[in-house]
Amino acid sequence: MSDESHEPLKRLFFALDCAPAQRKAIAQWRGDLQLRSGRPVPAENFHLTLMFLGAVGVARIAEICTAAAKVRKPGMPVRVVLDRLEVWRRAGVLVLAPDQAPPELLRLVYSLEQAMLPFRMEDAPKEFRPHLTLMRDYRMPVPESGTPPEFFLRAEYFTLFESHKGRYRALAQWLLGPS
Template sequence: MSDESHEPFKRLFFALSCAPEQRRAIAQWRGALQLRSGRPVPAENFHLTLKFLGAVGVAQIADICTAAAKVRVPGVALRVVLDRVDVWRKHGVLVLASEQAPPELLRLVYALEQAMLPFGFEDSPKEFRPHLTLMRDYRLPVPESETPPEFILRAEHFTLFESHKGRYRALAEWPLMP
């Protein structure tokens, strides 16, 4: 069995990170739902995934970063309104979703997908749906909330994260405004 420190792959994804005060507010709101199903995503892991890459050879990371740096960014800070609670049964997750994805966000996701094509990552088979995962292994209906969600995720950069043992670590980030 090989020692994990020599593993040539990392699990990577591009995302918009969530400001600490926003993570606290979302975690507090989730707590008020008094959920009885699933595993809560740690608040420090809250993010909005742009493109999941999966297992990536360590040798490829520098080239991926170079390609990401050339992505045509929106030129403005992004505002994504998370105003809907949803259950994605197939994945067993409870998510905060966006009723209306901003066009700048969709353009950024498309540009990232195009930039990653040469690396052979599978193109996303489904339409991009902006969301923030609240719970995993969630098997109940959409919970009722006294306070409807209305969180505005503001992002001035996008980030390449590594997922390792349930923790997310930023590897690189790029500004959304020139």
């Protein structure tokens, strides 16, 4: 007899992954800022979160993947221009964000939120603000940059990640455009 309260949990989130070359370019650019505050997010963890699911029972992962597979996709890769450097004081993070979120990204997130309603572990979903976190525990003003940020994140997939001990592991991914 299984007792659900003792079921192993995984911390899950959906995100757009960063290509290795892009990770390297963003990490180099961040290094040029010569930041004196906060903890740098490891470059291999760079991503754009679509939706945080929180702690989910292992037994539900297959259902979540089935629901994610039915999400309406844009029909093409999603391009997001990360061209703003912002400090989110309450969260204590330094982020790269788009000046303008592309409509196909917003539609994907909305479709994902609808598909995940039966699985919500968190309280009400927070308003979606696309971003890539550069630093945690950041308590300074927005740093000056000699080169303004302009990174083109091009995602062909959206991915379900597990967060475990500061590492992110892809569990499943779905093509955004035609195969």
